[in-house]
Amino acid sequence: MPVYSMTGYANVVASPPNGEADSSSARPSSISVEMRAVNGRFLDLSMRIPEELRSLEPLVRDLVSAQCRRGKIEVRINTQRESEAAWPQPQTEVLQRLAGLEATVRAALPQAQALSVHEALQWCRTGSQAAGELDGVALGAVKSCLTGLMEARAREGDKLVAILLERVQRLQELATEAEPLIPAVIQRQQQRFLERWNEALTAASAQANVTQQALQERALNEAAAFAIRIDVAEELSRLRAHLDEVKRLLAKGGELGKRLDFLIQELHREANTLGSKSAALELTNVSVEMKVAIEQMREQVQNIE
Structure with missing residues (x-):
């Protein structure tokens, strides 16, 4: 199924057949239908229909609602005449x-x-026009315009999918960059622990009330707590799982805007956690780059139905 953007525009002009037209009736020479769509949390449909076609409003509403699930959509139907000054000849x-x-x-x-x-x-x-025939022409124009609107939204959706997949790939690359940084950070910190351990042993020689075993236990506890604090393997695994789900949804298509919005929130949460656990400037930079890419994805997801 295609991925639809909530942004689109379409316009159709249809002319009633002239076979049974009465030149004195000043019936519409053409009917134009215009549809505009922008993003919105829910389906918000507004219509402007001339009085002579007002009976079509429920049917038009049903047609649009069957195709569109979200977005603010405006439908305008207008009638044009050969001469607005041409009035019917009363019978x-x-x-x-x-x-x-x-x-x-x-x-x-x-x-x-x-x-x-x-x-x-x-x-x-009103009485001189073939109302049924005019309604049929208007309804056909509405259907054609709706088809054009959905095609425009699909084209815009293809562009959004390409942008999102590009950002997904960038996030996957950043996750790959972050993985080898963690062992190096742990190694540097272990070296710092050894230095502190030697300093503590030197200081312990002057303090009879502090045993070597107590100092060793304290150093081991500190090292274990630090290792737990900077371990981001779980965050990276969840981030990759969310990215795989984003790719799966984009490939499946359909109505997925709300699901993508939820996944964007989860991606942002993992990137924040990665930044908060960062013990090196390199990991901090990776976290910042991730947040930038995720925010760019959020802006695009807001336009997906």
């Missing part, structure tokens, strides 16, 4: 029907206002 039967309906309403509600010329023309325009 006598339509006007008579409006007059009858107005009389019925005002008989029951004397305070109701009379229909204006503009309102009457709007009713004539």
Whole structure:
């Protein structure tokens, strides 16, 4: 499955067939559908649809929701006419029907206002259009635009995957660099312990109340505590396991943004622990480089669905 970015844009313009069109109806000459998508924690769908196509809103919402799981998506549907000044020619039967309906309403509600010329023309325009045919054209344009949006999000997702895999490789290289540094650090510290041991033996000769065995036990305890404190083998193993899981998810595709976000938090935690246990400048530098790469991954993961 592809990896989708939450960022994308698509635009489609469709024209109704003219076979059954009435030139006096001023029906729309084209219908444009525009979709914009940006990142968001949940699916936030907003729509702007003209009144003549308002009945399509639930269906459009269902179509978008079936394809998109997260992100802020804006859907705009507009109608264009050959001439916005071209008004329909009112038919006598339509006007008579409006007059009858107005009389019925005002008989029951004397305070109701009379229909204006503009309102009457709007009713004539609505009644003169083949509503079902127009809805079908608009719905087809919505589907085509949604397909274009998903293709744009997939292309953006491919770029994000390439960036993330590059950062994963960099983190794996840094983990490999960190491993041989640990024995060298331990060896240097052991040398320091030997120096302290010799100093303690020299000082013990002047203190009768301090035995050689007590000094040896103290030195061994200090060495053991230090070895435990600087042991980062477990952190490096977990970091590699998290990186392998990131690669597996990216290869699988689908809806994985939240899972990747969780793994990024775990990677950051391991890098922090590595830095806190660092007993050498080399390990500190590796930890800093890891944090930079992980933060770059976090920025990209925020855009993945």
